[in-house]
Each structure stands twice: as structure tokens, then as C-alpha cells.
Amino acid sequence: xxxxxxAYGVAMVVTAxxxxxxxxxxxxxxxxxxxxxxxxxxxxxxxxxxxDPAEWxxxxxxxxxxxxxxxxxxxxxxxxxxxxxxxxxxxxxRRIFAGYAFGVDYREERGHAYSLEDQKQTLRTxxxxxxxxxxxxxxxGMRRVYETVGGGDVQTGFEKVNAMPLEDAWKHVxxxxxxxxxxxxxxxxxxVTRPGFLNAIKLVKAAEGIPNYDPNTMATRQEMRTFVCxxxxxxxxxxxxxxxxTYPWHKGLKVEQIEAYYDEVGHTDWTHAETGxxxxxxxxxxxxxxxxxxxxxxxxxxxxxxxxxxxxxxAKVTDHHIRSPLLNVSxxxxxxxxxxxxxxxxxxxxxxxxxxxxxDRAETALVALLDALLxxxxxxATERNLAPARQLQRKAQFRLDFISxxxxxxxxxxxxxxxxxxxxxxxxxxxxxxxxxxxx
Numbered sequence: 001x002x003x004x005x006x007a008y009g010v011a012m013v014v015t016a017x018x019x020x021x022x023x024x025x026x027x028x029x030x031x032x033x034x035x036x037x038x039x040x041x042x043x044x045x046x047x048x049x050x051x052d053p054a055e056w057x058x059x060x061x062x063x064x065x066x067x068x069x070x071x072x073x074x075x076x077x078x079x080x081x082x083x084x085x086x087x088x089x090x091x092x093x094r095r096i097f098a099g100y101a102f103g104v105d106y107r108e109e110r111g112h113a114y115s116l117e118d119q120k121q122t123l124r125t126x127x128x129x130x131x132x133x134x135x136x137x138x139x140x141g142m143r144r145v146y147e148t149v150g151g152g153d154v155q156t157g158f159e160k161v162n163a164m165p166l167e168d169a170w171k172h173v174x175x176x177x178x179x180x181x182x183x184x185x186x187x188x189x190x191x192v193t194r195p196g197f198l199n200a201i202k203l204v205k206a207a208e209g210i211p212n213y214d215p216n217t218m219a220t221r222q223e224m225r226t227f228v229c230x231x232x233x234x235x236x237x238x239x240x241x242x243x244x245x246t247y248p249w250h251k252g253l254k255v256e257q258i259e260a261y262y263d264e265v266g267h268t269d270w271t272h273a274e275t276g277x278x279x280x281x282x283x284x285x286x287x288x289x290x291x292x293x294x295x296x297x298x299x300x301x302x303x304x305x306x307x308x309x310x311x312x313x314x315a316k317v318t319d320h321h322i323r324s325p326l327l328n329v330s331x332x333x334x335x336x337x338x339x340x341x342x343x344x345x346x347x348x349x350x351x352x353x354x355x356x357x358x359x360d361r362a363e364t365a366l367v368a369l370l371d372a373l374l375x376x377x378x379x380x381a382t383e384r385n386l387a388p389a390r391q392l393q394r395k396a397q398f399r400l401d402f403i404s405x406x407x408x409x410x411x412x413x414x415x416x417x418x419x420x421x422x423x424x425x426x427x428x429x430x431x432x433x434x435x436x437x438x439x440x
Contacts (some may be wrong), residue, residue, distance in 0.1 A: 003360075004350070008382055010190070013059040015302045019160075027149040036133050038120075039156050040081060042057065042059055043059055044058050044059060046059065046186070047185050047186075048141075048143070048185060049144065049287035050180065050185055051140045051141035051144070051174070051175050051178055051180055052174075052175055052178070053067055053140070053175065053178045053179050055099075056178075056179040056180070056415065060179075062315065062317045063179075063317065063318065063319075063320045064320070065151075065177070065180075066317075066320030066321040067112070067320045068113065068116065068263055069111075069283075069321040070111030070112045070113045070114075070127060070320075070322055071110075071111055071113045071114065071319060072321070072323070073111075074112065074327055074331065076324050076326045076327065077239065077326075077349055077352065077353075077408060077431065078349075078352045078353075078355075078356060078409040079324065080107070080108060080324070081108065081109065081111050081323070082108055082110075083108060083110055083118070083200040084103070084105055084107065084108050085106065085107055086106045086107060086108060087103070087105070087106050087384065088300050088395065090294070090363075090369060093361060094255055095367065095370060096370075096400075096401075097281075098272055098273035098274045098398065099270055099271065099273025100213060100269065100270045100273075100281065101123075101127070101128045101273075102124065102281060103125035103398070104123050104127060104128075105122050105124050105127075105254070105384040106123065107122065109284075109306075109324065109407070111323070112176060112177040113177075113320060114176065114418045115137070115171065115176040115177045115283055116137045116139050116140075116175065117176065117178040118138075118178075118222045119134065119135075119138040120170070120311075121155065125166060126249035129165065129166075130165075130166040131162060131163065131164065131165070131166060131238055131243035132163065132164035132165065132166050132169030132243075133161070133162040133163075133242075133243045133244070133245040134163045134166050134169075134170065134171070134175065135161065135166065135169045135170070135231035135239050136158075136161075136162075136194055136195075136232070136245055137177075137194065137231070138176070138177070139173035139176065139177070140171075140174075140175035140176055140177055140178025140179075140180060140181055140439075141173065141175065141178060141180055141181070142171065142173070142193065142194065143180075143181075143194075143423050144170045144180075145157065145161065145173060146158045146195065148159060149161055149172070153400070154195060155195055158195040158196075158245075158287070159242065160242060160422075162242065162243045162244050162245050163243055163244075165240050171193075171296045177232075177307060178194075181194075181228075181231075181247040182228040184319070187384070189226075190221065190224040190228050191210060191216050191228070191326045192215050192216055192227050192228060192231055193231070194231040194232065196231070196234075196236060196247055197227070197230060197231040197232075197234070197243045197247065198215070199246075199247070200246070200247035200249045201213060201215060201227070201230075201233050201249075201397075202214075203249050203250055204249050204253065205254075207252070213296070215227050222301050223301070224300040225301035225302065225304070226287075226290070226296075226303070229286070229287070229304075229306075230286075230287035230301070230302075231408075232282055233257060233286035233302075233364070233404075234247050234283070234285060234286070234288065235247065235248060235282055235283050235288055236248070236283055236287040237262075239265075239270070246260045247260060247347070248267075249261075251264075252291070253287075254287045254288070254416075255285075255288075255292050255398070255399055255420050256354055257400050258288070259280070259395070259398055262280060267280075268280065268371075269281040269404055272393070274279040274374060275373040275374065275386075275393060276368055276377075276383075276386065276390060277373070277375075277390035277391075277393040277397075278390065278394060279394050279397050279398070280392065280394060280397070280401075281400040282402040282404075282405045282406075283405060284405050284407055285406050286302075286403060286406055286408065286412065288406055289308055289408065289412040289413045289416065290302070290408075290412040290413065291413075291418065291420065292413040292416040293340065293412045293413035293414075293416065294413075295412070298378075300336075303318065304332075304335075305325040305332045305333070306322050306323065306332070307319050307320060307321075307322055307326075308325075308328065308331040308332045308335065309331070310331060312392050319331070321407060322360040324429040325345055326345060326348055326349075328376065329341045329344050329345055333348075333407055341439045347412055350413050351409075351410055351411055352408075352411055352415045353408070353413075354418070355403065355409050355410025355411075355414070355418070356410075358408060358417075358418060358421040358422070358425075359400070359403060359404060359421060360419045361425055362399070362400045362403075362424040362425045362428065363400060364395070365396070365406060365424070365425045365428035365429050365432070366393070366396050366397060366400055366424070366428045367392055368428065368429075368432045369392070369396060369428045369429075369432045369435065370393070372389070372431070372432045372435035373386065373390070373393065373431075373434075373438050375388055375435070376435045376436070378438065379438065381438045381439075384436065385438045386435075388431075388433045388434050389432075389434040389435040389438070390431075392427050392428070392430050392431030392432075392434060393425040393428075393431050395423075396423075396425075396426075396428035396431060397424075399420045399421065399423050399424035399427070400421070400424040400428075402420060403417050403420055403421055403424075414420070
């Protein structure tokens, strides 16, 4: 009888323990579900005046932790965010950019947290006069700056700041690229704040039969996860004496369409110091190249690869440590591609390696053209006789630079990158032959 009561007591204790464990588990699940639903705790009220990312970080500590890590300097095989001189790594670019600011200082881009500091430190702003137009993509809170300078009108302020000396424009800002540049401070929705992009995307969409396009009211959320990046990662130029920052998308996003627009309006970035050719400088046309690739056609946004989701506890967070997907293959690539990390990295680097090989060939061909033009000038060639070879230099150099300046080393659109570099080689060799034919 006693054994019976002992067994009964043990059963009661075990049952109570199991019940407590199940209750604790259910409570934990409930707490985790609540944590997942609670996207943030509002500790400070944000507004258009709140530019400092640290203030946003009080409400969004997870995202701010990622943003702060954009100070990291990491290398991939063909790029990265270290502050290294591209001119020292490949000195021939000093000849390619002869007579231009990029021939004096041309460095690898660092993370967003350095965007304003790096602009102030480069010799391109210390030794050369630059317009306030440069500030659009290097400082935080530019929409508010444009409103203030423009008396409440963003476009007016945009035009006024563009025309300022850069040193004067700097007086209006304190922070690098910030949260407010991509998020509405009240709703937290993604938004485009840069007039350069807003003006240009209207042209692109109008050509597609969509008039008066405004991404902030008409784009899908997935499209906005690319557009917020496309605000700045683009090709551009400063138009006219007003230095109006303009994205040259009037005829389309492809390199030859951009070139055709420049030819039509007579734009030249500078006259090459060695050859006298009217040449163009490509900036960083990531949006244009991405638009030609398979990821764009598949609906993959910039943020899917460069800011992939991650888990912190039960919360699903967009990683604001913006960086190369090759430094984060597991979350950036394997959510869609079901291969090993080693296999995905090898595939990406194979594309980049082949692009680098073509870049090297195009660079060699362009240098041969420069040499041929110099030789023709020494032989006393006239300006009229030099003109055809110089125009071929313009074509070859713009295509070479278009891929070199673009930050994916061909990965965003491999076949398009190969096509552009093949044309660069062809135009350079045509120009070399043209220059070698000149005898007087």
C-alpha cells in the first residue's frame, strides 16, 4: 500500500513538472510571437528634422547596429571597402584620366558611414573646384536641406545647392548618408528623396508609357528596395553652367543610349591631356547595369542581396550592414540558390574573373590607341585628321570606364558587361588603326 502512495506521489510531481514546463514553453512562444510583431519601441519622436542616425538608433537599435558596421573595411577578390588608391594598384589609369581630377585621386569606396568624410578628404575636392551638386549623395537629410534653401520647394533648393561651390554646400550638413534618406520618419516606409533620381525615373517610365511617374506613390515595396539604392548608385553629369545634377537616361539606361544622349547635347567631361580627345567619365552605374541583368528580370532587389534579412531572437530584421553579398553568401545567396557557399562564391568569382580579364584587354587596347594618337601628333597630324581617332577614343574609354567604375565587376549583368568591354576593345583597336594611318 505504501508503495502505491509513493508511486502516486512521484506521478503527481512529474505531472506538475511537465505541466509547468509546458506552461513555460507556451508563455515563451507567446512572448516570442509578441516580440516578432513588435517591430520597434518608440523612445524618441522622429521627424524630418531628425537627421542623426544615432537618434533613429534609439528606436531601432538592431538596424542602427548594422548601420554602424558600415565603417568596416573588407575586401573581396575584386573589390571591397578599403580606402586604397586604384591609381596605385593600376597606375595606367593615371594616363587614362590625364588632365582630370580622377587622374590625381581615385580610391575604393568605403561604407555609407564614411560618405561625407571621404568626400571632404579626397584630393578631387581639395585641389579642384567642385559644385554643390556633388553633395546630393554624400550627406544625410538632403531633402530638408533642399526645402530650406528653396524656401519650401525641394526642386528649387536642389537647383540652388547644385550651383553652389561645394565648400558652401557643406555648411548645410553634418551627417553622412542616414536613415532619413531612405525612410519616412513617421511611417518608416521606404521613400526616394533625391531629386536627381525622381527627375530621371520619370523619363524612363514615360518611355514605357507611364506618364508622371512618382515612385513614392506608384512603385511596389519590392521596387522601392532597389530605387532607394538607385538614388545614388548611377551614372550622372552636371548640366550646364548651373551644374544641374542630371542622370542621362533620356534615351535609355544602356551605355550606348547614354552615350548617344551625351553626343546629342554636346557633353564632354574633359579634354584628354595627352591626345586632345573630348572624353567622358563614367561614375558608378550600378542601377543601369543591374537593370540589364537576370536578377532585375527575376524581381530581385538590391536589398535582397546587399541587405538580406536576418533573425535576432524572434525578430526578422533587414541587415543594415550594407556590403558585398560575397562577404555574406549564406544569407545573401542561399535563400534562393540551393548550392553550397563554396559553389556560389566560385560561380560569382568566375564571372568577376572573366570580366577582369576583359577589362585588362580593353585597357591594353586603349593604351595602344593613346600611344598611336601621340605618335600621330608628333608626326604633325592636323586636328581634322586626328578627329576620327579621338572620337573612337571617346567611345572606347567610356565603355571601359563604365564597367571599371561599376562596383560589381560584371556580376550585375555578366553578358552585358562582356558586350560593353568587347565594344571597348573593338573601338580602341579601330582608333589605333585610324591613328596609325595618319601621315600628316
